[in-house]
Amino acid sequence: MKKLFSSIFLIFCLLLLFYSSHMYYTLYRFNPTNVVQNIKYISSDQFKGRLPGTLENQEIATYINSELKKSGLKPYKCNEFQNFKVKYPKTIKGSPYLKVSGKDGILIKDFVYSKDFKEDMVNFRTNHLTFNKSNVTAITKDYIKVSTADGPFILFVPPNNDLSFRSSFISGSKYNMYIMVTNQSLTRLKDLIGKDNTVDCFVPYEAPETTVSNVMGYLEGTDTSSPPIIISAHFDHIGTDLNGTIYNGALDNASGLSFMLEMSNYLTSLGKPNRSILFIGFNAEEFGCLGSSQFITKYKAYIKNSKVFNFDMIGSNNPIPLCIMGSKNDTTKTPFIKSISKICESEKIFFNYLFEDASDHESFRKQNIDAITFCDNDMTRIHTPKDTYDHISLSAIERCYNVASNAIVKCVFKDDLIILYYKECFLISIIGILIFSLLYNRSTKNT
Secondary structure: OHHHHHHHHHHHHHHHHHHHHHHHHHOOOOOHHHHHHHHHHHOOHHHOOOOOOOHHHHHHHHHHHHHHHHOOOEOEOOEOEEEEEEEOOEEOOOOOEEEEEOOOOOEEEEEOEOOOEEEEEEEEOOOEEEEOHHHEEEEOOOEEEEEEOOEEEEEEOOHHHOOOOOOOOOOOOOOOEEEEEOHHHHHHHHHHHHOOOEEEEEOOEEOOEEEEEEEEEEEOOOEOOOOOEEEEEEOOOOOEOOOOOEOOOHHHHHHHHHHHHHHHHHHHOOOOOOEOEEEEEEOOHHHOOHHHHHHHHHHHHHOOOOEEEEEOOOOEOOOOOEEEEEOOOOOOOOHHHHHHHHHHHHOOOOEEEEEOOOOOHHHHHOOOOEEEEEEOOOOOOOOOOOOOHHHEOHHHHHHHHHHHHHHHHHHHOOOOHHHHOHHHHHHHHHHHHHHHHHHHHHHHHHO
16 A cells, blocks of 8 residues: 555656646746847837837837747737727928017017927827917916917926927827927017017928727637736837937837737747737827727727736836836725735735826726736836936846736636646655655665
8 A cells, every 4th residue: 555655656746747847948938138138129219219100110010910920829819910090190391490570570589499499299280370469378487378260279398398208199189289398488488479479380290190000919728718818018109309319218118018028928838828818019009098999999898807917118227116007996905906916015026006097008997807007107218218228127127027927827827736836846746756765765775
């Protein structure tokens, strides 16, 4: 009887050793250095800020599709791309100007582009504005609001008097055009308008409609009746200004996209999951989360009970906590958020919460689908030309991986103990074999 038990114990340990060691040696190891190299490539000048509607944005979509295919992912519902229509800011011929003329038409002041004034990218329903004091509807130390026959406009001082900041493009926003001016320029404008002069402003942009794409890659699980776990990141950014200055968008969001692509390599190496996984590169997040909204409009019936892990701004080199971002109606007690926070606590991760509709989790939460965004909420360089790859931290990327991989693997491999605990299984099998060897040697000596 003892011999039988010993034999069964040894076979169990050997099988455990075989499967756990196979797991160990075939597993693709998530590499933060690969993430940084991908961030460097995606945020390079070659792609000119990845503005939706541009060739460079399309090129990144094609690149994402290629990388997802390399991971072994398949189209979702027979589609690799999901196309949809957006309006986008397109440059046209002409030079920007902001001028003030007297009643006789003689030029009084010609402001200098990017020194005294600059367009903000929020909207270009109209690109030309002419007004005098009769058109002014509000005036403060920070802005001048104007209403003409063409609609409402605003000239305002940006935060920190910094003209290099560039907002997201929101075609349905309140004002037809947004013009940033320095404090000094606003003071001068107010003085000149008060003397009944005429302000003339032109910015060479229009907002035509175009077609852009989300990118999808699907890893089918054994339980195809359950909705997929969704892993996502947006890949668009805000392009270039009229001087050709590139807004590279390394942290926002070449980082989240690169993180997602590296996660696809890791997760596919684990084998077929219990629950299917859908990887999505969302487009037009900078236009008001349009890509994720369009995705839900089309696929809502298939993802009603999905869980969404979104990645936006991963890898800041500033000493800030990892942020778990939920929607404005979520709290620390929201079950999905609470489960992630417990992992952070068990891994001793420095983290905090943010409850804002500020990334693609917003679209899912509006449909009551569990969704969070992992984020390094560092706004110091966001939407400026300073958001470049050399400010990315390897340790911050690894920190996010330690939490996200733990949560995702538990969701998609919940019944596979070898995958969930392969390191522990490997150690147990070695200890078991050693114990068996010691007992066997002792019994041999006794005989």
